[in-house]
Structure formats: structure tokens, C-alpha cells
Amino acid sequence: MELYRAHVLVCAGAGCISSGCQAVKSALEESIDRLGLKREVKVVETGCMGPCDLGPVIVVYPEGVFYRQLKPADAVEIAEEHLLKGRVVERLLYKAPEDGKTAVTSDQIDFFKKQTRIALRNTGIINPESVEEYIARDGYRALGKVLTSMTPEEVIECIKKSGLRGRGGAGFPTGLKWEFSAKAPGKPKYVVCNADEGDPGAFMDRSILEGDPHSVLEAMAICGYAIGANQGYVYVRAEYPLAVQRLSLAIEKAREYGLLGENIFGTGFSFDVEIRVGAGAFVCGEETALLASIEGRRGEPRPRPPFPAQEGLWGKPTVINNVETWANIPPIILKGPEWFASIGTEKSKGTKVFALAGKVNNTGLVEVPMGTTLREIIFDIGGGIPGGKQFKAAQTGGPSGGCIPARYLDVPVDYESLTQLGAIMGSGGLIIMDEDTCMVDLARFFLEFVQDESCGKCSPCRIGTKRMLEIVERITRGEGRDGDIELLEELGQGIKSSALCGLGQTAPNPVLSTIRHFREEYEAHIYHKKCPAGVCRALMVYAIDEEKCNGCGRCALVCPAKAISGEKKKPHRIDLEKCLRCGTCMEKCKFGAIYTI
Amino acid sequence: MSFGCKCGGELNSKLDALLDRYRGQPSALIQVLHQAQELYGYLPRKVLQRVAGALNVPLSQVYGVVSFYSFFTIHPKGKHQISVCKGTACYVRGAGQLLDRIKEELGLKPGETTEDGQFSLEVVRCLGACGLGPVITVDEDVHARVQPERMSDILAAYRQ
The missing domain is CATH 3.40.30.10 (Glutaredoxin)
Structure with a gap:
């Protein structure tokens, strides 16, 4: 060397x-x-x-x-x-x-x-294209330990004792899932990695696949041994070509070294992994839809039970875990379940990776112990809000999650506490918003997303979210009516309890949580026809401050509607009848003389 | 030539090779469509018919899959593919205004192609570069922190 x-x-x-x-x-x-x-x-x-x-x-x-x-x-x-x-x-x-x-x-x-890196232990440290570097960092030692010194039951017991819960969103205990599959009748069994990371704002799975692909492969093989499966599939979204490329290379290398394939470590255990590339459908992150997509069909979910652990891929028992969940497995095996369970809170063990984005100084990926407060994540690690603005809310869980306002900044983040606040842990997207974000507009944004991505199979999701979107759009246009908030709440509850899959059941969350924590903002739109954050254009009125305006005429020149007039070197004025509320004048004014009411 | 597509014989023989590899495997449908689209740039009806035949999947089902997934297209795309990220992080950092500017600049709606065949525009949900929003990609190039004013320069670079 x-x-x-x-x-x-x-x-x-x-x-x-x-x-x-x-x-x-x-x-x-x-x-x-x-x-x-x-x-x-x-x-x-x-x-x-x-x-x-x-x-x-x-x-x-x-x-x-x-x-x-x-x-x-x-x-x-x-x-x-x-x-x-x-x-x-x-x-x-x-x-x-x-x-x-x-x-x-x-x-x-x-x-x-302030970070504790378990799932991200190797990303950013090793060359992801080198299996040797992974091995040098204890890679594939956990697989070796499992195959040579543990029974499948002991492996499952170890994962159960660690308290690890699914990192994809729902937080189901991983060991329990493995046990269900191990005990389920039917052969062959399958192991699936859900790498269809679709929540806008979350990119930890991508980073793990691109930065440490072997950790996922090793963990899948460990699970294969524990439940009695010999074939695994990684379902990656098509938007991540680099992840697909690095993962393919990793599989190739692992096969070459005898870490995947027939008779691994000479123990007689065989396990191989194939990649399936998605084709741009958010709903495929839902496990039953994902399985349909692996089978080459439209990615439409089906009712559960039966759960995939019992009837999954081609009707056979299948364990599906998310990328980050997989990345936690090898360290648990090597360092023991007690070590893992000593990190985190009573019900949420270990760490969670968050993708910090939006209006925050340090954007990027951070891994912190469960139970860390939002304040620590956003202000200590994230460096606070740029431009001296005020923190307004943190959005977790993407289109399935909710917004957490400033008064809950000191709540320790774990599965339970976030659910209590009307948000969810989700896959770990954490979008920070400052005073310039309108909560009604944000709710509209997520509803639009859900409408785009609803597969259309069940009517609560397909039609219900459409009606919700229409109401919220009306509110942002200044046409909100008395009773709209209550109607949204009623519709939201109805959709939550009747939609077919996780996508529909959580789709109303962004609306319900913003109503819960920012009701006054909805009321301002509906009753006072005002957008406090100054986002909803139809509700804005532009005006010129006569003290500051020196009559340079720039605004009149750029106004596409010719709504601004005035004599040179004298304060100008805006004709509100003609004004399109495009905001160009405000952008161009060098003297800060144009403001909104 | 097995069918009267103007795409040329070389592509057809590549398609033949592709279909031979997956003949009789319905579960490979999505992977085959990916590769076929890579060959032709889109999925013409004749190609779908051949895929259906080779994989032993009814054409209606093939069409169902193609129309379900946003990655597949049955219309030819422009020379340059513009994707505007409208994920949450990009959205709160102004992806909406950026998209408006691009639409104005090209006279296009998402999903359309310019008349000269230069640009296609689409909206995507999260490119996973959330720390750098708003983000667009033109072909393989990622443009980060794009202010609407920069758009004409960016587009001009591809027009030449």
C-alpha cells in the first residue's frame, strides 16, 4: 500500500x-x-x-x-x-x-x-467508490459477525432491543417488522430498500446512497440472513442518477469481493441485490405502491393489511426499510443494542438525520440524537435566521407534515412530540421559514403538490384535496368566506380518516397544522383581506412614500401597466385601478419609497 | 426494418437488443421503458407496441404505466431540457417567481416545448439540492441560487 x-x-x-x-x-x-x-x-x-x-x-x-x-x-x-x-x-x-x-x-x-453521526458515520469521510475504505471503517464486519456467531433469532432480538424505529416517517419498530417477516409463511422472502426519497426538502437518503452505499447493502444482507431471504431490491428514484451509479458500482464490488452473491464468507448464506429505478411518482414512496412499481406496474397503493411483512413483493413476505434505517443496522450489530438504546429519548432511540433548508444560515445535513430541541438544531447548528429576520415556523415531514411555530422551539424532537404538535417526524426534511413566509400560501403549496402527486385511486385524496386546494386558493385571492376555516378542518379530518394510503391520510396535515398554529393568519386573509407576510399578491396594495420619493421616474418606466405617474422630481403616485401588483416598481426603487399596505 | 419509424435503423437494432434481453419479463417494464426513452428521447407509439409485444404485457397496460409516471413522455422533447425545482426549500426561496420569469422568457408553460425545438420546460419536485435553492437544471447542468434576473443569461448560453 x-x-x-x-x-x-x-x-x-x-x-x-x-x-x-x-x-x-x-x-x-x-x-x-x-x-x-x-x-x-x-x-x-x-x-x-x-x-x-x-x-x-x-x-x-x-x-x-x-x-x-x-x-x-x-x-x-x-x-x-x-x-x-x-x-x-x-x-x-x-x-x-x-x-x-x-x-x-x-x-x-x-x-x-453538536452532531452525533451514526447513519452518516462514513459519508464525507470515505471514498464511496472504494469498498476497501468502507471495510477499513469496520465495513462488512457486522455481516461477518452475524453470519458466523449469531442465529437469525438473535439478530432480530438485537434490533428489537436497540429500539430502532423506521426513519422513513411512520416510525414503526424495525425489529418487529423483521420478526413478522421471519415468522410469515411463504417463500421466497424479499428485502427491499426504500430509496424513493420524495419529500421535497429531504435529501439524507440520497447522501447516504451517494456517500456510503455499502452500509445499505451490508444491512440488507444482515436482514436477509435474519428473515431467510436471498434477494434484495433497492428502489431508487430516477432523479438521483449519481446514487444509482454509485450503488451499482458498490454492488459490483461487493460481488467481486464475495460480500454479496453465493456462499458469503463461506457460510453457505447467499444474498444478492438488484436496483430498480423509479420513474417520477411521489406516491411510490408508500410501501405498497413501491412494491407495485418494482413489479413493473402503476405505482398505486393497496389497502393494508395484509402488510408487506406478510404479503409483499409478488405476494411474498417482504421487509421494506428506508435508507437511513438500513444505515443504522451495522453499528447496532457491532456496538450492541444497549449502546444504541442509550442515545435518544425513552421511546425514540438513536439519532435522526435532518436536512436543514430554507431560511437558515447553515443549510445541509445534520445528524443529532433524538430529543434534541428544534432551537438547538436551528440556532446552534443551523446558525439562526439570515438577514436579521425572525424565525416563524419549522416545517417537518414534507407534504405529510406540519408547521411548528416559535413557541414550541424547546420541545425535544422525537416521533411522539412532533405528532402531538400536529406535525410528523417524516423522513427528516426540516424547512425553516421566517416572517416573509405566508402560512396560507404554504398550505396552498403543499395541497398543490398533493394534487399533482395523488395517484387518483381513492376519492378522498383525489377529490377531497382538490376541494381543499380550491378553498385555500380562494382565500389567497382575497375571496375567502366566513366558515372556510371550519370547512377546511372538517374536510381535512374526513380525508385523514378515509384515504387509502399514507399519502392521502396525511395530505391535510399542512393545512390543519397551519390552521392550528396560525389561525390568525387565515383570519387576516378572510376577514381583513390582508396577507400579513406580504406574499399573496392579490391582497397587496402598493403605495409610494411621498417623503422618500424624489421623482426619479424609474418606477413609472418599469411599470408594465403604466399605473405610476407623476412629474419629474416630484413624488409619484400609483393608480390602484391599473396596478397589477407585480411588485416590479418596489424592486427597482433605489430609495425604498414604495411599500405595501 | 421492422416498422416505419423515422428514427432510423441503428436505433431499431438497439431496441431489438434491449427487448431480447427482457423478453417475456413483465416486471421489467419500467426499466425497459427507461432505456427505450433514452434511445429515442421519448416513447413513440410504435416503440410502446414493440415493448408490449416483447414483454408480454397488454399495450393498454404499457400505456397505463407510461402515463402514470412523470418521467415518461410520448411527445418529443426540446434540445435542452429545463427543470425548475419546486420543492419546499426552493419554493420558500422564490422558485415561484423564477418559474414565472422562465415562462415569460420562453413563452412556455411547464410540459411544453418551444416552437424552434430548443427548450422544453418542466417543473420537478425536489432535486435534493435544497441547501442551494432555488435550483434549476438545464440538461445535466445544475444552476444554484438562481435569481430571476440571471435567467436570460443562462438561457442565452444554451441558445448558441
Whole structure:
């Protein structure tokens, strides 16, 4: 094996790729080559390190120096200064937005300091395309332990004792699911990985698949042994081509090393995995719809029971777990269920990965123990709200979840507490909203989403959410009526209790939770015809502040409706009859003279 | 040539090879459609008929699958494919205004293609780059934190 004096890890997660990390990496490699350091310094492409808005990021080891927001020219400088001369490039280090303090290594940054990484233990640290690096980090040791020293029953008992619950949203105890499948009659049995991560705002499954694909494969093989299955399928959404590519490579490598396929570790146990690529249907994240899609059919859900654990793929017992759930399995086997159960809260054990996005300073992936408060996640790790704005709400669980207002910031986050607040844990999308977000408009957004994605099989979802959308749209247009809020609540409850699958049963949540926590905002739209956040255009009235307006005429020039008039160098005025409420004038005014009422 | 499609013989022989690989396997339908669409750029009726025949699935069912999944299209697409992310994170960061600007700029609604065949526009739900919203992709390129004003420059780069 070649020895290097330094390793440079280049984050190649989706976020950093979008920010141009490939150009940075090439510049780095070229410089290293030019400086004759090729045999001393190794450049490694890793999966997502987490802090997406700082991308492209790299870490230089052995010191662990963390550089952020790099341009190709910066990479050249790092090669010349740091890698050749051993001088850290101060200018490219992270500076905390609060106090401007410089952090040299990532563990000095709050964003990383407060995390506990179990599911993400390898992402951003290893090269996802190298099975050797996975093995060096204890990879496939759990599979070896299970196959050589544990009975299937012991494996199931271990997962049950750990308290691990499904990370895809519903939080069903994983060990119990495995036990049901193991005991169910019918052969062959199947193991399925749900990687149809569809909740807008959630991208942890993608990062795990792209950054640590072997952890999922190893866990699926462990489950195969526990329930008596020899075939696994990973169902990945088509929007994630890189995940598909890295996973295919991982499967190939694992087969080559005898970690998948016939007679694994010479124990006589055989297990193989195939990939099925989705085709753009949100409902396929629902497990029965997903199974239909693997079978090559329209992804329409069917009533449960029978649950897939009893009758799943081709009618056979099938365990379906989500990517993040799988990634937790190998450490549980290696470190023991007691270790895992010691993290988290009474009913929610372990950690949860959140995808922090929206109006928050540090966006990206964070993994924290269950029971961490929203305040810690948003303000300590996320660095608070940008632009000095006020935190208004956190949206969890995507279109199935709800909005949590500021007064609950100190509630410990676990499955139960979020459900009590009318939201759900969901897959871990955590979208932060500030005072500029209108809750009625947000509810409309999610209803539109559900309408688009409803498969149409059951009428509560297909027609019910359509009626809800029409009502909410009317409210945002300023045509809300007395009784609309109550009607939405009634419809929502009806749909929740009668829809066929999880998609429909949770579809009203965004509306119900915003009514519950932000009722006054609905009332402002309906009774006062006002949008407090200034989002719903039909409800806005533009006006010009005569004190501030110096009559430059820019606004009149850009107004598409010719609604602004006035003499040069004298305050202008807006003709509300003609005004289209497009907001262009306000955007263009250099003096801040145009405001909305 | 087995059917009168103007797509040319080379594509047809690739399709033949593809169908041979999955002949008689109805569960491979979605995977076969993916690959067929990659070959032709869309899924013409003649191709669907051949897929149906080879996999032993009724054409009605093939059509049912094609129309169910948003990834499949039975209409030819433009030279450049613009996808605007309207996931939640992008939405709260202004994806709506961005989409309006693109629609205006190209005179298109989502799902349509410009008359000169240059651009197709579609709305997607979450590209998983939520930290960088609003995000659009043009073909394989990801454009992050796109302000509506930047749109004309971005499009111009592809027009040449």
C-alpha cells in the first residue's frame, strides 16, 4: 500500500457538485501534479459532508483543516501554500457569522460540533467508490459477525432491543417488522430498500446512497440472513442518477469481493441485490405502491393489511426499510443494542438525520440524537435566521407534515412530540421559514403538490384535496368566506380518516397544522383581506412614500401597466385601478419609497 | 426494418437488443421503458407496441404505466431540457417567481416545448439540492441560487 503524508478530502455531494466542486478538484490535482506532490498527497472524492451552503468544501488531513466556498484559483493556492509549504490559508477558513471567529478544523465549528453521526458515520469521510475504505471503517464486519456467531433469532432480538424505529416517517419498530417477516409463511422472502426519497426538502437518503452505499447493502444482507431471504431490491428514484451509479458500482464490488452473491464468507448464506429505478411518482414512496412499481406496474397503493411483512413483493413476505434505517443496522450489530438504546429519548432511540433548508444560515445535513430541541438544531447548528429576520415556523415531514411555530422551539424532537404538535417526524426534511413566509400560501403549496402527486385511486385524496386546494386558493385571492376555516378542518379530518394510503391520510396535515398554529393568519386573509407576510399578491396594495420619493421616474418606466405617474422630481403616485401588483416598481426603487399596505 | 419509424435503423437494432434481453419479463417494464426513452428521447407509439409485444404485457397496460409516471413522455422533447425545482426549500426561496420569469422568457408553460425545438420546460419536485435553492437544471447542468434576473443569461448560453 502506498503511504501519503497528506490526504485531501473533496466533498462531492449533490450540493457541492452543484457549486462546482469538480472544477476545484481538477485544479487541485493539476497543482499537486505540477508541484511534484503526487506521491505525497492523495486527493479523495467523498460523499456529502453536510454543510451544503459552504460548498465546495475540502478537508486537508492529517491536520483536518476545513476550507470552504472554494474557487479553482483557491485550490491552486491551497496546493502551493498548505500542501507544499505547510502554511494554512487563513483567508479560506470558516468564519462564524455571529462573531467572525475563525475555525481551522471542522470540529471547531458549531455545525459539526453538536452532531452525533451514526447513519452518516462514513459519508464525507470515505471514498464511496472504494469498498476497501468502507471495510477499513469496520465495513462488512457486522455481516461477518452475524453470519458466523449469531442465529437469525438473535439478530432480530438485537434490533428489537436497540429500539430502532423506521426513519422513513411512520416510525414503526424495525425489529418487529423483521420478526413478522421471519415468522410469515411463504417463500421466497424479499428485502427491499426504500430509496424513493420524495419529500421535497429531504435529501439524507440520497447522501447516504451517494456517500456510503455499502452500509445499505451490508444491512440488507444482515436482514436477509435474519428473515431467510436471498434477494434484495433497492428502489431508487430516477432523479438521483449519481446514487444509482454509485450503488451499482458498490454492488459490483461487493460481488467481486464475495460480500454479496453465493456462499458469503463461506457460510453457505447467499444474498444478492438488484436496483430498480423509479420513474417520477411521489406516491411510490408508500410501501405498497413501491412494491407495485418494482413489479413493473402503476405505482398505486393497496389497502393494508395484509402488510408487506406478510404479503409483499409478488405476494411474498417482504421487509421494506428506508435508507437511513438500513444505515443504522451495522453499528447496532457491532456496538450492541444497549449502546444504541442509550442515545435518544425513552421511546425514540438513536439519532435522526435532518436536512436543514430554507431560511437558515447553515443549510445541509445534520445528524443529532433524538430529543434534541428544534432551537438547538436551528440556532446552534443551523446558525439562526439570515438577514436579521425572525424565525416563524419549522416545517417537518414534507407534504405529510406540519408547521411548528416559535413557541414550541424547546420541545425535544422525537416521533411522539412532533405528532402531538400536529406535525410528523417524516423522513427528516426540516424547512425553516421566517416572517416573509405566508402560512396560507404554504398550505396552498403543499395541497398543490398533493394534487399533482395523488395517484387518483381513492376519492378522498383525489377529490377531497382538490376541494381543499380550491378553498385555500380562494382565500389567497382575497375571496375567502366566513366558515372556510371550519370547512377546511372538517374536510381535512374526513380525508385523514378515509384515504387509502399514507399519502392521502396525511395530505391535510399542512393545512390543519397551519390552521392550528396560525389561525390568525387565515383570519387576516378572510376577514381583513390582508396577507400579513406580504406574499399573496392579490391582497397587496402598493403605495409610494411621498417623503422618500424624489421623482426619479424609474418606477413609472418599469411599470408594465403604466399605473405610476407623476412629474419629474416630484413624488409619484400609483393608480390602484391599473396596478397589477407585480411588485416590479418596489424592486427597482433605489430609495425604498414604495411599500405595501 | 421492422416498422416505419423515422428514427432510423441503428436505433431499431438497439431496441431489438434491449427487448431480447427482457423478453417475456413483465416486471421489467419500467426499466425497459427507461432505456427505450433514452434511445429515442421519448416513447413513440410504435416503440410502446414493440415493448408490449416483447414483454408480454397488454399495450393498454404499457400505456397505463407510461402515463402514470412523470418521467415518461410520448411527445418529443426540446434540445435542452429545463427543470425548475419546486420543492419546499426552493419554493420558500422564490422558485415561484423564477418559474414565472422562465415562462415569460420562453413563452412556455411547464410540459411544453418551444416552437424552434430548443427548450422544453418542466417543473420537478425536489432535486435534493435544497441547501442551494432555488435550483434549476438545464440538461445535466445544475444552476444554484438562481435569481430571476440571471435567467436570460443562462438561457442565452444554451441558445448558441
